[in-house]
Amino acid sequence: MTTYARYLLGRAITLAFSVWIAISIVFIIPRLVPGNPMDAILMKMSQMGASVGAQELVEEYKKIFGLDKDLFTQYISFIKELLRGNLGYSIGSFPTTVAELISRSIPWTIGLLSVTTILSWIIGTILGALIGWKGEHTILSRLFSYFALLLYVIPYYIFAILLLFFFSYYLRQTLGFGFPSSGGFTPGIELKGFTLEYVLDIIWHSILPALSIILTSLGWWYLSMRSMMTTVKGEDYILMAEAKGLSEKTIMWKYAFRNAILPQTTGLAIALSRIVGGALLTEVIFAYPGMGWLLYNAIKSLDYPLIQGCVLLIILSVALANFIIDLVYPLIDPRIRYGEET
Amino acid sequence: MKTTKIYRYLSKIKGNKKFFAGAFTVAFIYFISIIGSFILPSEYYRTGSFEPALPPNTKNFMGTDCLGRDILAQLFRGIQNSYKIGFIAATLGTIIGATIGFISGYYGGFIDKVINVIVDVFLSVPSLLFLILIAALISGGVTVETMALIICITNWSWPARQVRAQAMSLKRREFVYLSKLSGMGSMEIIVKELMPHMFQWMGANFINAFLSAVLTEAGLSILGLGPQRDVTLGVMIYWALSYSAIFRGMWWWIFPPVVTLIIVFFSLYILHVGLDEIINPKSKKV
Numbered sequence: 201m202t203t204y205a206r207y208l209l210g211r212a213i214t215l216a217f218s219v220w221i222a223i224s225i226v227f228i229i230p231r232l233v234p235g236n237p238m239d240a241i242l243m244k245m246s247q248m249g250a251s252v253g254a255q256e257l258v259e260e261y262k263k264i265f266g267l268d269k270d271l272f273t274q275y276i277s278f279i280k281e282l283l284r285g286n287l288g289y290s291i292g293s294f295p296t297t298v299a300e301l302i303s304r305s306i307p308w309t310i311g312l313l314s315v316t317t318i319l320s321w322i323i324g325t326i327l328g329a330l331i332g333w334k335g336e337h338t339i340l341s342r343l344f345s346y347f348a349l350l351l352y353v354i355p356y357y358i359f360a361i362l363l364l365f366f367f368s369y370y371l372r373q374t375l376g377f378g379f380p381s382s383g384g385f386t387p388g389i390e391l392k393g394f395t396l397e398y399v400l401d402i403i404w405h406s407i408l409p410a411l412s413i414i415l416t417s418l419g420w421w422y423l424s425m426r427s428m429m430t431t432v433k434g435e436d437y438i439l440m441a442e443a444k445g446l447s448e449k450t451i452m453w454k455y456a457f458r459n460a461i462l463p464q465t466t467g468l469a470i471a472l473s474r475i476v477g478g479a480l481l482t483e484v485i486f487a488y489p490g491m492g493w494l495l496y497n498a499i500k501s502l503d504y505p506l507i508q509g510c511v512l513l514i515i516l517s518v519a520l521a522n523f524i525i526d527l528v529y530p531l532i533d534p535r536i537r538y539g540e541e542t
Numbered sequence: 543m544k545t546t547k548i549y550r551y552l553s554k555i556k557g558n559k560k561f562f563a564g565a566f567t568v569a570f571i572y573f574i575s576i577i578g579s580f581i582l583p584s585e586y587y588r589t590g591s592f593e594p595a596l597p598p599n600t601k602n603f604m605g606t607d608c609l610g611r612d613i614l615a616q617l618f619r620g621i622q623n624s625y626k627i628g629f630i631a632a633t634l635g636t637i638i639g640a641t642i643g644f645i646s647g648y649y650g651g652f653i654d655k656v657i658n659v660i661v662d663v664f665l666s667v668p669s670l671l672f673l674i675l676i677a678a679l680i681s682g683g684v685t686v687e688t689m690a691l692i693i694c695i696t697n698w699s700w701p702a703r704q705v706r707a708q709a710m711s712l713k714r715r716e717f718v719y720l721s722k723l724s725g726m727g728s729m730e731i732i733v734k735e736l737m738p739h740m741f742q743w744m745g746a747n748f749i750n751a752f753l754s755a756v757l758t759e760a761g762l763s764i765l766g767l768g769p770q771r772d773v774t775l776g777v778m779i780y781w782a783l784s785y786s787a788i789f790r791g792m793w794w795w796i797f798p799p800v801v802t803l804i805i806v807f808f809s810l811y812i813l814h815v816g817l818d819e820i821i822n823p824k825s826k827k828v
Contacts, residue, residue: 218663229675353811354804355757357764361779361800365788373791381789477668481764485783499678499766507678511671522666 208527215523222515226508227278231271287509291501298509301494306476306513308384309483309490312406313413313475320414321468324421329460331422332429333452344422352419357481360412364485367408380405382487409486413479417471424467428460435459466529473521477514558820564813571806572625578618586615587773598794605794608785616773617798623686623774624806627759630690631697632751636744638694639701644740646702647709648732658706661699669696670761677767684769689762693755701747705740712736746817753810760803775799775806 281288287298331341351359364381372378380386385401392398432438433456441451471478476491483492491510498506585591594610596602604613646657664672676692677684684692712718713736721731756775762768763776764783778799782788787795 214659214662217659218666221660221663222667225672226675229672230679349811350808353808355760355807357761358800358803361783361788361796365793365796369788369791474668477671480670481761484764495674496765499674502678504678507675511675514671515667518667 204530207530211523211526215519219516219519222519223279223282223512224275226512226515227275230504230508282512287512288505290498290506291503298506301506302491302509302513305489305491305494308488309476309479309492312409312483312488312490313478314472316410316413317417317468317471317475317478319410320417321421321464321471323414324418325425325461325464327418328422328425329429329452329457332426332460333433333456335430341426345426348419348422350419351415352423354416356412356416356479357485359416360409360482360485363408363412379408384489406488409479409482409488412482412485421464421467425460425464428463429456432456432460466525469525469529473518473525476517558816560812561816561820564809564811564816567805567809568813571621571802571809575618575621578614579622582612582615582618584615584619586612587619595790595792604798605792607781607787607792607795609781613795613798616778617775617802620773620775620778620799621802621806623769623772624756624759624776626686627690627693627774628752628756630687631693631755631758632748634691634694635697635751635755636701636748639698640705640740640744642698643702643705644709644732644736647706648713648736650710654706657702661702661706664696664699665703669699670758672696673758673762674765674767677762684767686769686772686774689759689769689774690755692762693758697751697755697758701744701751704743704747708740708743709736712739742821746814746821749810749814749817753807753814756803756806756810775803779803 285299287302290296290298290301293301327344331338331344334341368378368381370378384405385398386405438451438455441455446455480492480495482488483490484496487493491514495507495510497503498510589609589611592602592606592610592612594606594608596606598605602612602614604617606612607616642657643661646654646661673692673696676695677689680688718731718735721735726734759768759774760776760779763774763780766780766784768774768777768780776799779796782792782796782799785795787793
């Protein structure tokens, strides 16, 4: 067996193990509370005054998940249903399944987060490279660093609140127009089909949520790229390139930048692995129709199966993405010695 | 000999502006909130004490919210509760994590492998998710103290991983062999020889854990899973958002908790960076 194959096997076992633990935790947590989880669901439903369909729901659940059987049988059928992609029914909107609700929301989250993550990475990296190359002690560098630090420390949802206030409410008060305050698109526009107008409307609605994510993660990309760039600048091969009489532009982009960008790429991969659960609260604040908004509404209506489904899906996506990073990374960076670690 | 060591420490702390600025601001905010709650009677943050939605005036310096509660009184109370959550969660999390990590790193073997996989799961999954599951189950019954305990469920994993690595390297150092040769028991070695090496690091971790606990509390509360019968900074934001304070133009409701959180985060971060510089002078951050 080659070293890479052995490494691969090790990672796969870790993945399987951590997925199993995560699933078990999600299974166990609701059962730690005294009483039957179904009774709790029924009680919550009657509290909300929704008795329609309650009995059918309970029957359905009992049948699929074997809730009247012992804990071990329940656990087995829970995993079995999970493998078939069945996450149960939503309580809030009964005949709809949890999987269906999630599949409706997930494109919004992935769309918003993948675009913003990549954009902020590009902007932060280039800014960091340019300013890092000029040196740490210029006025511009100091100014940017304090600004970046501030952006890095402020949590993205706090920043989202500020954006919402200034660019949606305040702008509308003073200038008469402002960015949309909620939703992912103007209601009704989706009926016309997938037109240019629809796409532009989606972009228009996602500007503020996107800004809250881009600006808060920008700080970190900038700071890490800048410090990498200053480190690389002191290397011997830069001196060598200078001695050869290459132009500064060539040295910077072809020598320094290409070496400094490697750790940034790892960072981007890790950031991309978290996109499904990465900005739940921004979606809550802007009522953006992704996973965060779904989860928020599930919490509000005490829809426990839906909460469970969302959490499980996000956990699984993170685990899988981590696995993919581990697989690809040794191929990108040959300096990683995959045989020896862990 | 010990006194000179402490003295050297103090002089290092004295020279660090970041540490001082951070520590001072964090303490100052808490101090103000304590004094403030003595001055403002606790009825001020009960529902219906004042006319609802009043802008700042001479009686209510920061106005009132839609339920007629004084914002300033809520803010003072909220700061104290958020700090309380941060303190409890950081203390317990650091101690539990350090103990688990130490056992795992010092003894090694099968226990180490099992603990390591569990820590891996907790580190790779965004911790907010497990917390959402748990907090959603006991929603309605969450108090400030249970909130802190809920946060502890996940925040032990980072110190566990760090302390494990330290314990693994420490146990191979020569002074440990020497103490074994000199006939010290294993408990004695742990307490007398190894613990002192951990304390510095645990201090820095405490600040970090405090910061992330306050952050997590705010996140959970904004999702509607915070303590219902009490005020924290996150709960204040939750109320302001659910009564759409922003679109009613009630800036005096949404800004106090938001600005306070930003100041607290920033000063905790500076404090952490300063402490880091004192502990390992080699690493210099921004």
